[in-house]
Amino acid sequence: MGAIDIAFSSLLFSFFLLAIPILLSIKYGFGLIKPLLLAVFRMCIQLVLIGIFLKYLFIWNNSIVNICWIIIMVTAAVFSVLKDSALRVRKVFMPVFITFFITIFSVVVYLNFMVIKLNNIFDAKYLIILSGMLLGSSLRGCIVGISYFYKSIKKDSKRFLYILALGADRNEVILPYLKESIQLALKPRIATMATMGIVALPGMMTGVILGGGSPVDAIKYQIMVMVSVVACATATVILSVLVTLKICFDKYGILQMDVFTDSDKNMPAQKNKTWSGL
Amino acid sequence: MGGQKQIPISLKNVSLSFSGKKVLDDISFEVKSGEKIILSGKSGSGKSTIFNIILGFVQPDSGELLFDSEKIDDKHVWEVRKKISYIDQESSLGIGNTLDYLMFISGLKTNLQKEFSLNRINELLEYFELENEVLNKNLEKLSGGERQRIAIMISILLERKVFLLDEVTSAVDVFLKKKIAKYYLNKDDWTCLIISHDPIWLENSSTKIFEMDTSSWAQ
Ligand SMILES: Nc1ncnc2c1ncn2[C@@H]1O[C@H](COP(=O)(O)OP(=O)(O)OP(=O)(O)O)[C@@H](O)[C@H]1O
Numbered sequence: 268m269g270a271i272d273i274a275f276s277s278l279l280f281s282f283f284l285l286a287i288p289i290l291l292s293i294k295y296g297f298g299l300i301k302p303l304l305l306a307v308f309r310m311c312i313q314l315v316l317i318g319i320f321l322k323y324l325f326i327w328n329n330s331i332v333n334i335c336w337i338i339i340m341v342t343a344a345v346f347s348v349l350k351d352s353a354l355r356v357r358k359v360f361m362p363v364f365i366t367f368f369i370t371i372f373s374v375v376v377y378l379n380f381m382v383i384k385l386n387n388i389f390d391a392k393y394l395i396i397l398s399g400m401l402l403g404s405s406l407r408g409c410i411v412g413i414s415y416f417y418k419s420i421k422k423d424s425k426r427f428l429y430i431l432a433l434g435a436d437r438n439e440v441i442l443p444y445l446k447e448s449i450q451l452a453l454k455p456r457i458a459t460m461a462t463m464g465i466v467a468l469p470g471m472m473t474g475v476i477l478g479g480g481s482p483v484d485a486i487k488y489q490i491m492v493m494v495s496v497v498a499c500a501t502a503t504v505i506l507s508v509l510v511t512l513k514i515c516f517d518k519y520g521i522l523q524m525d526v527f528t529d530s531d532k533n534m535p536a537q538k539n540k541t542w543s544g545l
Numbered sequence: 546m547g548g549q550k551q552i553p554i555s556l557k558n559v560s561l562s563f564s565g566k567k568v569l570d571d572i573s574f575e576v577k578s579g580e581k582i583i584l585s586g587k588s589g590s591g592k593s594t595i596f597n598i599i600l601g602f603v604q605p606d607s608g609e610l611l612f613d614s615e616k617i618d619d620k621h622v623w624e625v626r627k628k629i630s631y632i633d634q635e636s637s638l639g640i641g642n643t644l645d646y647l648m649f650i651s652g653l654k655t656n657l658q659k660e661f662s663l664n665r666i667n668e669l670l671e672y673f674e675l676e677n678e679v680l681n682k683n684l685e686k687l688s689g690g691e692r693q694r695i696a697i698m699i700s701i702l703l704e705r706k707v708f709l710l711d712e713v714t715s716a717v718d719v720f721l722k723k724k725i726a727k728y729y730l731n732k733d734d735w736t737c738l739i740i741s742h743d744p745i746w747l748e749n750s751s752t753k754i755f756e757m758d759t760s761s762w763a764q
């Protein structure tokens with residue numbers, strides 16, 4: 268079993284499909300050609316490299332190597348989350364990294380052990396492919412969630428300070444913001460899940476079916492993945508916020524401005540010990 | 546507590562600069578229990594900053610702050626905040642439905658014992674001449690004066706004894722200014738530190754004025 272092998276020569280034919288966006292871009296002057304070709308080029312190189320790499324990873328199938336590769340994937344993921352979050356990477360990298368690693372790793376091991384019931388729960392194929400999928404789908408939600416959380420507290424610091432002054436404790440004061448952030452982060456996820464199968468035929472399913480599995484197998488995998496994605500996405504958003512609180516707020520419960528990147532400070536020069544609220 | 550006069554708030558030689566500019570220069574004063582004190586001074590003289598320091602939003606460069614004779618530090622400040630009713634200069638409230646927000650506040654652990662009943666709320670709405678409908682409006686949609694009065698209501702509902710009021714009568718008409726000032730000034734056991742340019746707060750003869758510009762009591 269397995270998908271029909273595509274010859275490298277025939278793969279070229281799929282590139283002809285690029286003619287559609289290219290011709291349209293020329294006709295309407297979208298200015299898409301250069302970024303598009305560049306992206307296609309990058310994608311090809313990256314995928315070829317990862318293909319070769321995975322091939323050996325699967326051949327060696329060494330638990331330690333597999334776990335190291337997950338560490339690398341998580342590192343890349345956390346960088347991309349923090350880069351878009353306006354937080355200083357240097358300040359919060361470690362706790363977020365640990366959060367991501369523990370969440371993703373334990374969910375995948377749980378799936379391998381309890382759901383798929385693998386003999387070797389560190390089997391390269393399952394460990395790496397599932398981790399990659401969960402990481403990829405937790406990313407966007409996490410970026411939205413963590414950015415919204417810190418930006419909204421910074422933006423209306425008066426509202427935040429007022430809640431502090433009402434006598435809220437550390438948890439109570441962040442709860443309204445955490446709630447908003449999580450809703451914002453997870454709404455699209457949940458919406459996708461609700462239309463799954465009708466509007467979107469997910470990549471996992473496509474993969475299993477083309478790989479020779481029956482649609483029923485594919486659906487089972489897909490359900491497992493969707494549920495785990497929601498679990499991971501929720502856990503990573505909430506935990507990333509919780510583990511960064513101690514770094515980002517001082518003992519008085521005030522958001523520290525020096526956790527933001529300079530481009531996002533946009534505030535008058537002042538002593539770095541205070542916040543930009545007033 | 547005992548019988549003798551407590552000193553809820555005390556500042557000793559407090560100084561603070563922002564980016565090199567001295568905002569508070571060696572400020573000292575005490576607010577005794579039940580006193581009504583107006584902080585007076587021109588715009589930018591650091592009045593609101595005093596409130597921010599008391600609430601631990603900013604730390605002074607030097608000097609000491611006491612609440613009920615205890616130093617306000619990063620631990621004590623959380624208790625201090627539970628004993629103070631604060632209204633900031635913009636009456637910043639939350640977002641969303643007014644009644645929901647009141648319920649959020651009453652749901653905070655420190656406020657669970659307080660009576661946030663609908664009866665009590667309606668009583669206050671009536672006194673401050675607010676329509677019942679404001680409860681179902683969005684806080685962002687309220688007029689400045691309405692928001693100010695909601696903030697005042699909250700400060701009262703919290704049933705605390707120390708008040709920091711920053712320009713709480715700036716957006717309402719003279720008639721309401723009077724009513725609001727009267728409400729606070731008539732409560733003998735309430736300690737109020739008030740920032741306001743409205744002379745109405747001075748009608749009570751026992752009100753004292755602290756001049757920020759000279760850092761001394763006005764005669
Ligand atoms: N967090 C802060 N960062 C930098 N500067 C600040 C900060 N807070 C206050 N200031 C400055 O300190 C000075 C005093 O501000 P404050 O708000 O205490 O004045 P105020 O007496 O309340 O004035 P107003 O009557 O206009 O409300 C102002 O010059 C203000 O710009």
Ligand SMILES: [Mg+2]
Pocket residue numbers: 592593594634711
């Ligand atoms: Mg002010």
